[in-house]
Amino acid sequence: MTNSTAERIKDVIASSDVVLFMKGVPASPQCGFSAAVVQILSSLAVPFRGIDVLADPQIREGVKVFSNWPTIPQLYVKGEFLGGADIVREMFKDGGLTALLSDKGIAVAKP
DSSP: OOOOHHHHHHHHHOOOOOEEEEEEETTESSSSSHHHHHHHHHHHHHHEEEEEEOOOOHHHHHHHHHOOOSSEEEEETTTOOOOOHHHHHHHHHHTHHHHHHHHHOOOOOOO
C-alpha cells in the first residue's frame, strides 16, 4: 500500500463518525455481507458513510492492509476499526453494538 493510499484511508475514516468500507453503496450493496451491515446500521438509524471499494482497487486492497483484516466490509466507529460483517452481526445481536455506539456519542434507534 502506498503512503498516498494510506493517507486517503485515514482521511475517509476521519471524515465521519461511522464509516463502512463496503462492496457497492448503501442504497445498492453488491454483496450479502455488505448488505447485512448496511441493514444493521439502518435499523439503528445510524448515519454512516459508505465507501464503495469496488470503485477503487487501491482502496479495496489498501484498507485490508490498513486494518490488518482480510475481508470487506469493514466498519470504523470514531476512527476505530470495529470489524467485519460477522463481528458487527454478533455485536448487534448481543446489544454490544448499540452500547458501543451510544458510548461513543452516536445516537441510535431501538432495534
